[in-house]
Amino acid sequence: SQTIHQWPATLVQPVGSPLSLECTVEGTSNPNLYWYRQAAGRGLQLLFYSVGIGQISSEVPQNLSASRPQDRQFILSSKKLLLSDSGFYLCAWSWQGWSGELFFGEGSRLTVL
């Protein structure tokens, strides 16, 4: 069976500090991978998605970046966090064939102070 792991689960960071969130998928190969952000009481905003190693598409301009160094690893980074980066970050994967179903990780709650 397939599993997705995301960490850290919770972090509190000062403004201007760097960020690294990591996500790995097990039990499948060549998945589509996604990073979403959810602000408090809001819906999901797609940040990045990837259909393969080294292939990253960005949906919104921001101070965040993503990388996919391995087939089942997806990393979200920032060099300098802003207050507005606070939120609930969700990594997700889907089958390459795209059924429309996203399988989400447990989420990472980021608070920037």
Next chain:
Amino acid sequence: QKEVEQNSGPLSVPEGAIASLNCTYSDRGSQSFFWYRQYSGKSPELIMFIYSNGDKEDGRFTAQLNKASQYVSLLIRDSQPSDSATYLCAVNNNAGNMLTFGGGTRLMVKP
């Protein structure tokens, strides 16, 4: 800009009643529609999808789609307190392997 709109709620219904959740979308090219449930502090999970106009039933859940009106809804029959969650509507326009999510409707089922 492609948008998916939902009433944020909360929608409060008594246990055993029918809960009706609504969603509208702006992109007429949208082809597939999804309902995700998200418990507080947790990640979303898929509960229903619908591609064709009309109704689709799965247990206590019924998804309804009207492409002419750009409207999709989710009915929950015999609502239970365990159904209390935020329900997210999501749309795919087949331009890529992506979903656009609405802001979600918070449902509260009172015993």
